[in-house]
Amino acid sequence: MQPVLHIEDLHKSYRTAWRKPRRCALNGLNLEVPKGSITGLLGPNGAGKTTTLKAIMGLIHTESGSIRVFGAEGISAEARMRIGFLPEQPYFDLYLTPRKLLGYYGRLAGLDAAEITSRVAHLLNLVGVEEEGDLPLDKFSRGMLQRTGFAQALISEPEFLILDEPSSGLDPLGKIQVRDLLMGLSAGGTTVLLSSHQLSEIEEVCDLVAIIDRGRNVASGSLLDLLRSREEVEIALISPPLTSLAQMPQSAVWMDEARTRLILNKEDVNQALKMLMQADAVIGEVKQRRMTLEEFFVSQVGAEEGSG
Amino acid sequence: MKVVGIFTWSVIQDAFHRKVFYVIVAFTVILIFLIPLLPSADVGVQMDLLREASLGLTSIMAFLLAVILASTIIPGEVKRRTIYNTLSKPVDRWQYYLGKYLGIMLVVTFTLILTFIVLVVFILAKFGMFNPGIAKALFTIFLEAAVLAAVAMIFSVYFSPLVCVVITLLVYVVGHVKGDFLYSAMTEAGNNIFLRGLAGASYYLMPNLERLNINETIAHGEKVFQVGAAELVLLAGMALAFAAIFLYIGGFLFSRRDL
Numbered sequence: 266m267q268p269v270l271h272i273e274d275l276h277k278s279y280r281t282a283w284r285k286p287r288r289c290a291l292n293g294l295n296l297e298v299p300k301g302s303i304t305g306l307l308g309p310n311g312a313g314k315t316t317t318l319k320a321i322m323g324l325i326h327t328e329s330g331s332i333r334v335f336g337a338e339g340i341s342a343e344a345r346m347r348i349g350f351l352p353e354q355p356y357f358d359l360y361l362t363p364r365k366l367l368g369y370y371g372r373l374a375g376l377d378a379a380e381i382t383s384r385v386a387h388l389l390n391l392v393g394v395e396e397e398g399d400l401p402l403d404k405f406s407r408g409m410l411q412r413t414g415f416a417q418a419l420i421s422e423p424e425f426l427i428l429d430e431p432s433s434g435l436d437p438l439g440k441i442q443v444r445d446l447l448m449g450l451s452a453g454g455t456t457v458l459l460s461s462h463q464l465s466e467i468e469e470v471c472d473l474v475a476i477i478d479r480g481r482n483v484a485s486g487s488l489l490d491l492l493r494s495r496e497e498v499e500i501a502l503i504s505p506p507l508t509s510l511a512q513m514p515q516s517a518v519w520m521d522e523a524r525t526r527l528i529l530n531k532e533d534v535n536q537a538l539k540m541l542m543q544a545d546a547v548i549g550e551v552k553q554r555r556m557t558l559e560e561f562f563v564s565q566v567g568a569e570e571g572s573g
Numbered sequence: 574m575k576v577v578g579i580f581t582w583s584v585i586q587d588a589f590h591r592k593v594f595y596v597i598v599a600f601t602v603i604l605i606f607l608i609p610l611l612p613s614a615d616v617g618v619q620m621d622l623l624r625e626a627s628l629g630l631t632s633i634m635a636f637l638l639a640v641i642l643a644s645t646i647i648p649g650e651v652k653r654r655t656i657y658n659t660l661s662k663p664v665d666r667w668q669y670y671l672g673k674y675l676g677i678m679l680v681v682t683f684t685l686i687l688t689f690i691v692l693v694v695f696i697l698a699k700f701g702m703f704n705p706g707i708a709k710a711l712f713t714i715f716l717e718a719a720v721l722a723a724v725a726m727i728f729s730v731y732f733s734p735l736v737c738v739v740i741t742l743l744v745y746v747v748g749h750v751k752g753d754f755l756y757s758a759m760t761e762a763g764n765n766i767f768l769r770g771l772a773g774a775s776y777y778l779m780p781n782l783e784r785l786n787i788n789e790t791i792a793h794g795e796k797v798f799q800v801g802a803a804e805l806v807l808l809a810g811m812a813l814a815f816a817a818i819f820l821y822i823g824g825f826l827f828s829r830r831d832l
Binding site: 324357360414 | 583660665
């Protein structure tokens with residue numbers, strides 16, 4: 266199936282000040298977003314996430330490389346008709362009300378008056394600002410502005426939704442609503458690309474992840490595959506070994522001083538169990554240990570930092 | 574053109590929510606009402622003085638409105654990042670740029686019509702004369718604002734509002750004083766051919782804003798010169814040609830700009 270977004274060898278650099286050397290923001294970035302997926306873009310500050318999203322939307326011009334959206338090179342006004350975009354910390358003209366603001370974006374998206382009326386009512390309800398729909402935005406909290414921003418991204422019922430830090434500024438309830446909303450949109454066939462600092466959000470919502478560091482994609486794939494590829498096994502002991510364990514496999518690491526929890530590569534499990542039993546340890550549980558996204562993220566970005 | 578119209582309307586809405594708009598318009602109208610109180614407003618010249626001073630004030634008002642709006646719209650939207658939401662919709666950048674410019678000119682038109690009504694009613698009440706001829710001067714004030722707003726918008730693509738206002742003010746000053754100076758330099762027999770060529774090129778390439786200044790003629794009731802329809806069409810053609818060129822340059826730069 267043709268991906269909704271295909272980025273190949275993208276380069277972008279900025280001049281931060283007059284006569285200063287250019288700073289590389291994207292350094293040969295590759296990225297693919299399959300149709301119907303929720304893809305999470307992860308990376309430390311300054312990794313190039315927002316630059317990537319801006320490049321996709323045509324807000325910045327790249328120096329080389331290719332961006333194909335819906336199979337066509339570059340992004341046209343027609344392609345933007347099928348895309349919804351939520352920038353990081355969206356801001357609006359504060360004298361407007363959410364209803365007027367969404368009406369304005371609806372008109373820009375080419376909707377007619379009847380479509381705008383029904384769509385705006387639906388979206389205000391969806392993002393939970395229906396009661397405040399006729400209040401000026403200068404009365405809104407940061408979280409409510411974020412919800413309004415979310416609504417403007419959805420005004421044209423986009424097939425492809427690009428979100429930069431969608432949960433930024435939201436309270437826990439708001440985050441849950443965004444998560445449920447994304448799941449619902451995805452179930453309806455919408456493709457989502459979201460950039461986030463919140464690993465838990467990515468882990469809960471995304472089925473694909475791309476980790477960006479220093480303008481390059483350092484790891485990408487399905488969340489399940491990425492975390493499974495580093496599977497380890499944890500052995501919990503009811504009572505620790507009574508004798509010394511000089512012959513334990515090299516991958517084995519005790520997780521506590523009382524020596525009741527041991528982590529090791531799954532290839533070494535049988536050998537370790539044999540040794541533990543020989544040392545009179547009582548085994549309570551043997552379970553597969555899956556890396557958390559945080560551990561995986563640190564291992565990828567940390568490795569890059571080290572090699573850099 | 575529908576999208577351009579949406580952007581145009583957004584400028585009008587925005588302008589009417591800015592205090593600076595009301596301050597400039599109110600200040601101008603109040604000053605017009607105060608002109609007859611000037612000590613030099615003797616009987617006999619009152620009418621001419623009122624017309625000349627009020628047209629001068631209106632020129633300044635139109636300049637300020639056009640340049641302030643043109644210098645702040647793009648930098649403001651970039652700074653506040655509202656431009657990301659807007660340009661992520663199915664619109665082209667030239668539509669945004671042109672729509673904003675047309676919006677500025679509509680705001681200027683609205684205020685000039687308002688000033689015209691105030692002036693005509695005031696002259697009618699004070700002197701018992703209906704004086705629609707001042708519309709010609711207001712029309713050339715509009716043309717000058719159209720050129721200057723297009724200039725300010727070019728600089729607003731890359732510079733802060735303050736820098737834009739300063740540069741446009743320079744263009745305004747040079748545009749008003751350059752005519753005679755460059756014409757002399759171009760025709761002076763003593764100058765070498767290079768200097769004469771340079772002066773000639775500048776003379777024809779830079780807008781001669783003084784040509785658009787017919788305030789004095791109108792203020793004195795067109796006693797010496799008559800400003801006919803052909804003259805106004807010529808001035809409109811010149812101003813709109815310059816505005817179109819500046820808009821093209823600005824639109825091109827804006828389409829290349831990283832946001």
